[in-house]
Amino acid sequence: MDLTLTEAQERLASDARSRFEAGQRPPIVDGSLTDLVVVARELGRAARPSTFHTEVLARLLGWQGPGLAAVALDVADGVARFVAHGAEADTLLVRSGAGHVVEIDLRGTGPVVRPIATIGDDGRCDVTLGSAATLAVLDCDIEGAVARAAIVLSADAVGAAGAALDAAVAHVITRHQWGAPLATLQAVQHRCANMLLDVTMASDAVFDAAGVADRGADEDQVRLAAAYANATAIERCRRATASAHQLAGGHGIDADAPFHRWYRRVKAAEPVLGDARQHRDAIAAALLDDQAAPSI
Amino acid sequence: MDFRFDPGIETFRAEVRAFLADALAGADRHADSLDLTGLAESYERDLHRRAGARGWLDLDGVRKAVFDFEAARCDAPLIDTAMTLAGHAVATYGSPAQRGDLLPRMATGEVEMCIAYTEDAAGSDLSAIAALASRDGDGWVLSGHKVLVTGAHKADWCCTVARTRFDVPARQGMTMFLIDMRTPGVEIVRRPTMNGWTLDDVGFNDVYLGPEAVLGEPGAGWAQLTAAAAAERSSMFWLGNARHVLDLLVALVRTGTRDGTPLADDPIARDTVARFAVALADAERLARRALWSDITGQDDPALPAMAKVTATELLQDLAQAATELAGPAGLIWSPLFTSDRPMHGAGDGRLAWEYLERVHGTISVGANELQRDTIAQRGLGLPRGR
Numbered sequence: 001m002d003l004t005l006t007e008a009q010e011r012l013a014s015d016a017r018s019r020f021e022a023g024q025r026p027p028i029v030d031g032s033l034t035d036l037v038v039v040a041r042e043l044g045r046a047a048r049p050s051t052f053h054t055e056v057l058a059r060l061l062g063w064q065g066p067g068l069a070a071v072a073l074d075v076a077d078g079v080a081r082f083v084a085h086g087a088e089a090d091t092l093l094v095r096s097g098a099g100h101v102v103e104i105d106l107r108g109t110g111p112v113v114r115p116i117a118t119i120g121d122d123g124r125c126d127v128t129l130g131s132a133a134t135l136a137v138l139d140c141d142i143e144g145a146v147a148r149a150a151i152v153l154s155a156d157a158v159g160a161a162g163a164a165l166d167a168a169v170a171h172v173i174t175r176h177q178w179g180a181p182l183a184t185l186q187a188v189q190h191r192c193a194n195m196l197l198d199v200t201m202a203s204d205a206v207f208d209a210a211g212v213a214d215r216g217a218d219e220d221q222v223r224l225a226a227a228y229a230n231a232t233a234i235e236r237c238r239r240a241t242a243s244a245h246q247l248a249g250g251h252g253i254d255a256d257a258p259f260h261r262w263y264r265r266v267k268a269a270e271p272v273l274g275d276a277r278q279h280r281d282a283i284a285a286a287l288l289d290d291q292a293a294p295s296i
Numbered sequence: 297m298d299f300r301f302d303p304g305i306e307t308f309r310a311e312v313r314a315f316l317a318d319a320l321a322g323a324d325r326h327a328d329s330l331d332l333t334g335l336a337e338s339y340e341r342d343l344h345r346r347a348g349a350r351g352w353l354d355l356d357g358v359r360k361a362v363f364d365f366e367a368a369r370c371d372a373p374l375i376d377t378a379m380t381l382a383g384h385a386v387a388t389y390g391s392p393a394q395r396g397d398l399l400p401r402m403a404t405g406e407v408e409m410c411i412a413y414t415e416d417a418a419g420s421d422l423s424a425i426a427a428l429a430s431r432d433g434d435g436w437v438l439s440g441h442k443v444l445v446t447g448a449h450k451a452d453w454c455c456t457v458a459r460t461r462f463d464v465p466a467r468q469g470m471t472m473f474l475i476d477m478r479t480p481g482v483e484i485v486r487r488p489t490m491n492g493w494t495l496d497d498v499g500f501n502d503v504y505l506g507p508e509a510v511l512g513e514p515g516a517g518w519a520q521l522t523a524a525a526a527a528e529r530s531s532m533f534w535l536g537n538a539r540h541v542l543d544l545l546v547a548l549v550r551t552g553t554r555d556g557t558p559l560a561d562d563p564i565a566r567d568t569v570a571r572f573a574v575a576l577a578d579a580e581r582l583a584r585r586a587l588w589s590d591i592t593g594q595d596d597p598a599l600p601a602m603a604k605v606t607a608t609e610l611l612q613d614l615a616q617a618a619t620e621l622a623g624p625a626g627l628i629w630s631p632l633f634t635s636d637r638p639m640h641g642a643g644d645g646r647l648a649w650e651y652l653e654r655v656h657g658t659i660s661v662g663a664n665e666l667q668r669d670t671i672a673q674r675g676l677g678l679p680r681g682r
């Protein structure tokens with residue numbers, strides 16, 4: 001057992017934090033999944049629009065090109081729906097019938113990219129592929145890449161929830177009603193305690209899953225760990241960011257108050273890379289359908 | 297980050313499991329449903345001696361946590377041992393004579409202990425304790441009435457606390473005592489709980505105590521009590537219980553039917569199983585984080601509270617959900633051990649037992665409301681409440 005981050009990972013986190021404060025892009029990370037998790041958590045805290053998660057998934061799928069590759073693993077009737085950062089991307093990675101990933105050119109005249117209004121900040125688009133040219137075929141483990149990307153995305157939610165908790169705590173300590181800080185009220189304290197429970201358990205699930213992947217466990221163990229992490233993190237983080245709103249009171253919904261940025265960020269992460277129900281389906285299958293005795 | 301225990305610990309776990317599987321075979325023949333453990337005192341004492349001989353009543357850190365988890369998981373009567381209940385207090389505050397006399401025998405399972413702090417008017421707020429020990433020559437005369445005491449009826453010794461001064465605030469006027477349960481004036485009344493076993497009232501009726509009965513410093517009882525309560529136990533044993541119940545739930549859904557359809561094909565039953573598997577994994581990581589904080593000396597005061605709240609509420613939710621899925625079979629009750637289990641009970645009658653049993657985890661060992669105060673104030677730095 002070792003529940004600390006390495007010094008290098010702590011440095012990575014603080015480097016990412018200062019970059020985000022200065023309005024810069026995330027650092028290039030070429031290390032372990034835990035390293036990516038460390039950066040994603042800071043990105044979620046800062047709640048900055050970024051192509052980071054799209055880049056992470058593309059790289060996990062084995063893509064190495066320059067520019068930006070959006071990812072739309074499932075295409076129906078020639079339309080890729082709900083593609084993150086579709087309008088900014090140069091190419092698009094889609095799943096081929098043969099279980100490969102093919103890279104399609106988005107810059108030519110064929111594809112039509114139509115932005116969708118969502119409550120997230122990750123530039124979702126519908127992409128009609130038309131006669132787009134195929135540029136490359138990538139041979140990769142799609143499920144493994146998606147599982148890992150889901151862990152990294154969950155870390156973003158953990159960062160958002162942690163920042164929302166910190167901001168809510170700061171608010172209830174400084175905001176006075178009836179002549180005393182809100183923080184002296186037990187109902188307020190218990191809501192904060194529940195938020196800390198949620199954020200702590202979400203964070204530990206995500207770092208645990210990243211560790212499983214980094215230690216080179218069997219792929220089905222990695223997928224299961226990702227399912228456990230994502231299923232719990234998104235739900236807990238959603239609850240924590242909603243609680244932060246409650247504690248922030250009326251002005252908490254102001255557009256220039258920070259709370260909605262964390263609240264919507266977690267929601268935007270929820271339906272992608274497998275939602276909680278799909279993850280629990282996989283967990284139930286592992287426990288209920290194997291002939292062997294179940295083991296978690 | 298690595299949440300796994302070291303391989304040596306997992307070897308130890310396997311050793312404990314093998315021992316317990318062997319030791320508990322045939323336990324049903326020694327049932328006593330009036331005891332919290334579900335087993336006869338003679339059987340329990342024998343098991344304590346056998347575990348004690350292996351050094352397993354005197355573990356600490358990760359081994360203690362793993363031992364508690366495995367013992368709870370198979371209902372072994374090794375949770376409320378003398379060492380777990382009072383080991384910290386005796387070792388930390390005991391005189392050389394008390395330590396020399398009691399600790400070795402607590403560790404070998406020769407001596408059983410109870411702790412009697414709670415009174416009718418002093419539950420969560422122990423500063424309201426009214427039991428009084430007055431000076432009598434060198435010694436003391438103790439009178440008072442303790443309630444909700446675990447295992448007093450089978451204890452050899454009792455660790456208790458009383459007011460020794462009323463002219464100072466409660467927190468400076470309390471003293472802890474170690475009392476031989478055979479001392480004249482100690483009276484025990486067993487009260488059945490809703491799940492069949494008893495908690496005990498302990499009356500101290502003008503009990504004369506020599507000076508050697510004081511544990512620690514006269515007047516330091518409050519501080520000692522607070523430290524002893526914090527050290528009492530990790531939340532791992534609750535998670536051993538939870539793992540057992542999750543296993544029962546998995547077995548129920550794998551084999552059970554509802555209106556003729558296998559539960560294993562029911563999406564809601566499947567989702568319920570997955571939700572609890574996720575929640576248990578979360579709770580186990582949190583308990584390990586609390587343990588890590590303890591063994592690395594960080595001693596984050598919020599983490600034990602967080603682990604306690606999470607484990608006890610998980611157990612309640614699990615019992616409620618499992619009995620719901622089981623339908624009427626979830627109402628069929630059996631004590632923990634019996635040679636005469638009822639027919640058709642879900643989990644052999646265990647799930648209904650769980651439903652009743654899991655009510656008290658959120659109350660005892662520091663009610664969860666007070667634990668949440670601790671989490672907010674010690675974990676997040678919020679001010680003391682109004």
Ligand SMILES: Cc1cc2nc3c(=O)[nH]c(=O)nc-3n(C[C@H](O)[C@H](O)[C@H](O)COP(=O)(O)OP(=O)(O)OC[C@H]3O[C@@H](n4cnc5c(N)ncnc54)[C@H](O)[C@@H]3O)c2cc1C
Nearest residue numbers: 411412413414419420421444445446656659660661663665
């Ligand atoms: C199974 C079991 C075993 C026990 N074993 C022992 C033992 O061996 N030795 C021993 O001395 N005692 C023992 N106890 C007693 C236990 O320590 C008390 O039950 C506990 O301290 C709570 O006290 P109470 O029952 O008087 O409840 P109360 O203190 O009256 O609390 C009732 C309710 O009010 C809430 N409440 C109280 N104060 C606050 C507050 N400040 N803010 C918000 N809510 C509050 C509580 O959380 C609880 O929900 C045992 C209890 C049980 C159930």
